[in-house]
Amino acid sequence: MRRPAVNTTIVAVCAVLIAVLFLANLAYGSIHIPIDAVTRILLGGDGERTSWTNIVLVTRLPQAITALFAGAALAVSGLMLQTMFQNPLAGPSLLGISAGANLGVAIVMLFLGGTMGQYGSLGIGGHLLVVVSAFVGASAILGLVLVLSNYIKSNLVLLIAGIMIGYIASSAISILNFYASHENVHAFVMWGMGDFSSISLKQIPFFVTAVSVGLLIALLLIKSLNALLLGQRYAENLGVALQKTRLLILLSAGLLIAVTTAFCGPVAFLGLAVPHIARMLLGSVDHRSLLPFTLILGALLALLCNLLTTLPGSGSILPLNAITPMLGGPVMLYVILNRSKSQGLN
Amino acid sequence: MNRNLIAFILLAVSLIGVSCNKGGSKRAGMKDGKKVELQDAKGFTITEFDGYKVVEVVNPWKDSVLLHRYILVSREASIPDNLPEGDVVRVPVSKISCLYSVFVGSLELLGQVSTITSVAEERYIENQMVKQGIASGKIKLLGEASAVNVEGLIDSNPDIVLVSPFKDMGYGKMDKAGIPIVEVASYMENSPLARAEWIKFFALFYGKEKQADSIYSALCDRYGKVREIAKGAKVKPSIFADKKFGQVWNMPSGNSYMSSFFRDAGASYLWDDVKQSGVIPLSFEAVYQKAENADYWLVKYNKPQDMTYDDLGKEYDGYKMFKAYKTRKVIHCNTNRISYYEKGVMEPDVILADLVKILHPELLPNHKQVYFQLMK
Numbered sequence: 261m262r263r264p265a266v267n268t269t270i271v272a273v274c275a276v277l278i279a280v281l282f283l284a285n286l287a288y289g290s291i292h293i294p295i296d297a298v299t300r301i302l303l304g305g306d307g308e309r310t311s312w313t314n315i316v317l318v319t320r321l322p323q324a325i326t327a328l329f330a331g332a333a334l335a336v337s338g339l340m341l342q343t344m345f346q347n348p349l350a351g352p353s354l355l356g357i358s359a360g361a362n363l364g365v366a367i368v369m370l371f372l373g374g375t376m377g378q379y380g381s382l383g384i385g386g387h388l389l390v391v392v393s394a395f396v397g398a399s400a401i402l403g404l405v406l407v408l409s410n411y412i413k414s415n416l417v418l419l420i421a422g423i424m425i426g427y428i429a430s431s432a433i434s435i436l437n438f439y440a441s442h443e444n445v446h447a448f449v450m451w452g453m454g455d456f457s458s459i460s461l462k463q464i465p466f467f468v469t470a471v472s473v474g475l476l477i478a479l480l481l482i483k484s485l486n487a488l489l490l491g492q493r494y495a496e497n498l499g500v501a502l503q504k505t506r507l508l509i510l511l512s513a514g515l516l517i518a519v520t521t522a523f524c525g526p527v528a529f530l531g532l533a534v535p536h537i538a539r540m541l542l543g544s545v546d547h548r549s550l551l552p553f554t555l556i557l558g559a560l561l562a563l564l565c566n567l568l569t570t571l572p573g574s575g576s577i578l579p580l581n582a583i584t585p586m587l588g589g590p591v592m593l594y595v596i597l598n599r600s601k602s603q604g605l606n
Numbered sequence: 607m608n609r610n611l612i613a614f615i616l617l618a619v620s621l622i623g624v625s626c627n628k629g630g631s632k633r634a635g636m637k638d639g640k641k642v643e644l645q646d647a648k649g650f651t652i653t654e655f656d657g658y659k660v661v662e663v664v665n666p667w668k669d670s671v672l673l674h675r676y677i678l679v680s681r682e683a684s685i686p687d688n689l690p691e692g693d694v695v696r697v698p699v700s701k702i703s704c705l706y707s708v709f710v711g712s713l714e715l716l717g718q719v720s721t722i723t724s725v726a727e728e729r730y731i732e733n734q735m736v737k738q739g740i741a742s743g744k745i746k747l748l749g750e751a752s753a754v755n756v757e758g759l760i761d762s763n764p765d766i767v768l769v770s771p772f773k774d775m776g777y778g779k780m781d782k783a784g785i786p787i788v789e790v791a792s793y794m795e796n797s798p799l800a801r802a803e804w805i806k807f808f809a810l811f812y813g814k815e816k817q818a819d820s821i822y823s824a825l826c827d828r829y830g831k832v833r834e835i836a837k838g839a840k841v842k843p844s845i846f847a848d849k850k851f852g853q854v855w856n857m858p859s860g861n862s863y864m865s866s867f868f869r870d871a872g873a874s875y876l877w878d879d880v881k882q883s884g885v886i887p888l889s890f891e892a893v894y895q896k897a898e899n900a901d902y903w904l905v906k907y908n909k910p911q912d913m914t915y916d917d918l919g920k921e922y923d924g925y926k927m928f929k930a931y932k933t934r935k936v937i938h939c940n941t942n943r944i945s946y947y948e949k950g951v952m953e954p955d956v957i958l959a960d961l962v963k964i965l966h967p968e969l970l971p972n973h974k975q976v977y978f979q980l981m982k
Contacts, residue, residue, distance in 0.1 A: 290889040311898050314927045315891050322923075438750055441730075441908050441942075450851035457853045457890065460923035525852065569853065570889065577853055577889040 267549050270541055274556045278328070281563040285324035286316055290570050290577060319457065322464050323566065326456040329471045330524050331534075331562020332555045333516040336478050338531030339538070339554045340513045343485045343547070344506065345409070347419055348595060351532030352517045355419070356401045356426025361521035362452070363429040364397025369448050370440035395518035401425055402514050406506060454527040454580035456566050463523075470519045477512035478551065481505065485547040528581045529588030530565075534558045536595045561587065645826065646800035649791045650807050657686045661810055666794035667773050674789045678810055693786040698813040699765035705751040706770050707731040709790060711945075711952040712805045715821055716814050724762035726751040732945045754780050766811060796883075797866040798954030799829060805952065828955040829870075832962055832970070836872035839966045843901035845873040846893065846930075850922065855893045856885035864904075867954075871961035876900060890924055902965065903930035904937040904978070912940050915981060936981040937964055946977055953977075 287298045293312045300307055307313035334352060341350040341357075352358040405422045412418045437445050459467055484505040487495035496502050520527065538554040539545060565583045639653035639660060653660045658679045665673040675692030679685055685694065701723045704710065707730040713719050719735045724746040731737065739745035746762040748755045751769070756779045759767065764785060769777065771789040780787065788811070792804035802825055809818030845868055847858050858864040860878045862885070868875035876896055880886055897903070907913060915934065919926045930936055939946050950957055953976070960978040963970045 289891045291891040291895045311895060311927075314898075314924075315894060318927060319890055319894070319924050438753075446851060450854065453852050455852040457850075458922070462923065576887050576892070579853060 267542060267544070267553070271553060271556065274553070274560055278556065278560050278563065281560060281567065282324055282328065285327065285563055285567055286320050288567060288570065289315065289320060291315060318461065322459050322461045323457045324563065325464055326459045326467065326524065327562040327566040328559045329468055330456060330520040330527060331530055331558040331560070331565075333471045333474060333520045333558070334527060334531035334562075335534035335538070335554045335558025336475060336551065337513040337516040338533075339535035339547075339551060340478060340481070340485065340509050341531075342535055343488055344509050345418065346488075346491075347416075348536065349419060349532070350422075352521075353426070353526065353528065353532065355405050355422035356424075356429055357398050357405075357514070357517055358521050358526045359426040359429040359433075360397040360399075360401030361394040361518050362397070362526055363432055364393035364395070365451070365522065366433045366436045366448060367397075368393045369451070370436040370445070394522035395514065397429075398518040398521065399510070399514040401429060402510055402517075406510055450579075451525045453582070454525045454584065456524055456562070456580060459523050467519065467523055471516060474512045474516035474519065475555065477508060478516075478555075481508055481512065482547045482551055485509075485551070489545060489547075524580075526581075527562075527584060529584045529592075530558060530562060533588035533591045534561055537561075537591055644806065645803060645822075646797060647792075647795060647803035647806075648800060649795055650804070652806070652810065657683055658689065659810065660690060660692065661807065663771075663789050663791055666771070666791045673771060673791065674787075676786065676788065680813075695766055695786050695788075695811065697811055699811050701762070701764045702811075703748070703759055703762055703764040703767040703785070705748070705754065705768060706790075707733075707948045708770070708793070708951055709768050709808070710736060711949045712808045715805060715952055716809055716812060716817060718808075718812050718814070721812075723764055724748050724759060726754055730948070732948050753778075756780055756783055759783060759785070792951070796861050796863055798863060798870075798957065799826060801863065802952055802954055825952070825955060829958060832955055832958045833870045835969050836870060836958075836962045836966065838969060839872035842872055842874040843965050844876055844897075844899075845902040845904060845965075846876045846897040846900050847904045849905055849907075849925070850890055850893075853889065855888045855890055857888050857893065859884060859886050867958060867961060870958055871965055873902065873961070873965050890922075894924065894927065897928060897930075899929045901930060901933075902935045902937055903928060906939045906941055906946065908942040909940060910942060912943065913938060913981065918981070934981070937961070937978050938981045939978050944977055950977055 286302065287293070287295050293307075293315065297308050297312055298316055301313050301316045307316065338351045341352070341355065342348060344350075345355070404425055405418070408421050409418055412421060437448065440448070484495070484500050487498045487500045488505070490498075492502060495505075517531070534557050535550075535554050538550060538557045541557070542550055542553055544550060565580060565587060568583045569578050569580055571577060639655045642652035642654060644650075644652070649664055649666055651662045651664070653662075658677055661676045661678060663673045663675075665671040675690065677689050677692045677694045678697045679694060681696045681698065700721060702718075702721050703724040704713070704722050705726040707725075707727065710719065710722075710731060710733045713722070714733060714735075719733060722736060722739065722745055725731060725736060725740070726748040727750060728736075728740055728747055731740075736745060740747065746758050748758050748762075759780065760783050766786045766788045767780065768788050768790055770793060771791050777787055790804060790807065792801050792807075795801040795804070803822055805822055806815065806818045809815050847864055847868075848856060857877050860875070860881045861883055865875050865878055869878065877886060905913075905918075915931065915936065918931065918936065925931055941947060944950075957977050959970055959973045960975045963973045963975055964978060964980055
C-alpha cells in the first residue's frame with residue numbers, strides 16, 4: 261500500500277489531465293479550428309466564423325460535458341457493483357444491467373415504432389420516456405440479480421446467472437429487432453454503438469443533475485462500501501443496515517447506468533475497466549480514496565475515448581464503442597491474468 | 607494445453623476462412639451466344655443461344671466475378687444438351703415467391719402480380735392485389751426475408767424465389783429446397799435508370815421481353831425529358847442529404863443513386879466529387895462545415911407521422927444551424943406513408959420531376975409531386 265502523498269499526486273495529475281483533455285475535446289475535432297479562435301469563442305468573443313462558434317458551442321461543448329459525466333457515472337457504478345458483488349468482473353454489461361436498459365429502450369424505439377427523435381418532439385418528456393424505459397429495464401435486471409444473490413452464495417454462479425439474464429434480455433431485443441422496420445433497426449444499432457454527441461445543450465442540465473444525484477448517493481455510501489469489502493456478515497456486525505445499503509447501491513448504480521445508457525447508448529467497458537485501473541494506480545481498495553479517484557479517472561478516460569473517435573484529417577469518425585474496448589480490453593486481460601494477486605476482492 | 611488451444615483456434619479460423627471462400631465460378635463456354643445489349647444496368651447480362659437464354663448476375667461486390675447463372679429454357683422446348691453450368695429455369699414461370707416488396711412494382715408493370723404465391727415481410731407490401739391475395743389466403747406468408755419459413759415456401763410450390771442478395775450471406779435451408787433462387791441485385795446499381803432497367807431481368811422469366819423493352823424505353827424517354835428540362839435551370843442550388851445516426855452521418859457518395867438524381871435534377875450535390883462506393887461516414891462537424899450554407903437538404907425517414915421542422919430540430923440541436931433548416935428548404939419523404947421503395951423504383955422520372963419542381967419551380971409548373979415535398 262502506498263503512502264497518501266502519492267495518492268494526492270495522482271489525483272492532482274488526473275485533475276490537470278481532465279482539464280487538458282476537456283479543452284482538447286473542444287479544440288480538436290474532424291474540422292480544424294485554430295486554437296486561438298477556440299479560446300476566443302470560449303471567452304465569449306468572436307470566433308472569426310459563425311460556423312466555428314457553432315461547432316464549438318453547439319456540438320463540441322455538450323459532447324465534452326456528456327463524456328465527462330457519463331465516464332464518471334459508468335466508472336462509479338462499476339466500482340459499486342464490483343464491491344457489492346465482491347466480483348472483479350461485475351459491471352454494467354456483464355451482469356446484464358445494460359442489456360436490461362437496452363431492452364427498455366428497444367421496446368420504446370422498435371416496438372413502439374419510433375426513434376428517439378419521434379419522442380424528442382415531446383421535448384424533455386420524450387427523452388424522459390427513453391430514460392425511464394432504460395431505467396426501468398436496468399433496475400429490473402439489477403433487482404433480479406440482487407434477489408438471486410440472496411439464494412446464490414457463490415459469486416461465480418451469481419455472475420453466470422447475471423450473464424444468463426443478460427442473454428435473455430438480448431434475445432428479447434433480437435426478436436424486437438427482427439420484426440422492426442429497417443430504419444428503426446438502423447437507428448437502434450447506431451444507438452448501440454455508444455454516442456456522447458446526442459445530448460443538446462438544453463438537455464445538459466437534466467443529464468448533469470441526474471448523474472450528480474447518483475454520484476452523490478455513491479459518495480455517501482463510501483463507508484458502507486468499505487464495510488462490504490470485509491464481507492456481508494462482517495458489515496452487518498459493523499452496524500451497516502445491509503438491506504438499506506443494498507437498496508441504495510441498487511438505486512444509485514441503476515440510476516447512473518440507466519441515465520447514461522439512455523442518453524449515450526450502452527457505452528462498453530468503461531464501467532468494468534476503470535475501477536480496476538483505479539485500483540492498480542492507487543494501490544488501495546479503500547473507497548474513501550478509491551471511489552473519488554474512480555470517478556475522476558472515469559471522466560478522464562471517457563474524454564480520452566471521445567477524443568480518439570475523431571480520425572485526424574479525414575472528417576470521418578469511429579463509433580465510440582470501437583474505441584472503449586481497445587482501451588478496456590487489455591486492462592481486463594491484465595486483471596484476469598493477475599487475478600490471484602488482486603487483493604480485497606477474492 | 608495452451609499449445610493445443612492455439613492449434614484449435616488456428617484450425618477453427620482456417621475452417622471459417624474456407625467456408626467463407628465460396629466465391630462465384632468463372633464465366634466459361636459463352637462464346638457462341640448473341641449478347642443482348644443493355645442500356646444502363648451493369649449488374650446482369652443476357653446472352654441468347656439456340657434454344658435457350660443465359661442470364662448472368664454479376665457479383666456486385668466483386669467485379670467480373672459471377673454471382674449466379676440462370677439458363678432459361680422455354681416450357682414447350684426440350685432441354686438442350688451441353689448446357690453451361692447454372693440453374694435451369696423453365697419459362698414462362700407461372701408461380702413465384704417474392705421475398706422483398708421492392709420487386710412488386712416491376713411485376714405490377716409487367717402484369718404478373720397474379721403469379722405471386724408467397725411473400726415475406728408482408729407489412730412492407732402496398733400493392734392491393736397482393737394484399738387481397740394475402741387476405742384470401744391465396745398468397746402464403748413466409749415470415750421474415752432473412753429467415754424464411756422454408757416449409758411454407760415449398761408448400762407454395764413456386765418455380766422461382768425472388769431475393770435481394772446481401773454480401774457474403776447464404777440462403778441457408780432455402781438453398782436446399784431445390785427451387786431456383788433468383789438473385790435480384792438491382793439495389794446495387796448506382797443510377798435510377800440502371801435500377802429500373804432490371805425490369806428486363808424480371809421479364810425474361812415471363813417471356814415478356816418486348817413489353818419490358820417498351821416500358822423501359824418509355825421510362826427513359828420520360829426521364830430524359832425531365833432531365834433536359836432541368837438542364838435549362840439558370841442556377842444549380844447546392845444540396846446535401848440524410849441525417850446523423852449516433853455520431854455518424856452517412857452521406858451518399860458521388861457514385862450513389864441519390865447523387866445521380868441530384869445531378870439530373872440540376873442541383874449541385876456537395877459530395878458529388880467523392881467517387882467511392884457506398885456511403886461516406888462523416889462527423890457532424892464535417893457535414894456542417896461543408897453544408898452550412900447549402901440551399902437544400904433532403905431527408906428520408908420512416909415514421910408514423912410526417913416530420914416537421916420542430917421535430918427535426920428536437921432530434922438534434924445542430925440541425926437548426928443549417929441554412930436549409932433556417933430558410934425552410936428541407937425536402938422530405940416519409941417512406942412509412944409513401945411507397946418510395948416499392949413503386950419509386952419504377953418511377954424514377956416522377957421522383958426526378960419532384961426534385962426539379964422543388965429546386966426549380968418555374969421549370970415544371972404543372973407537375974404534381976408524389977414522393978418528395980418541402981417539409982411543412
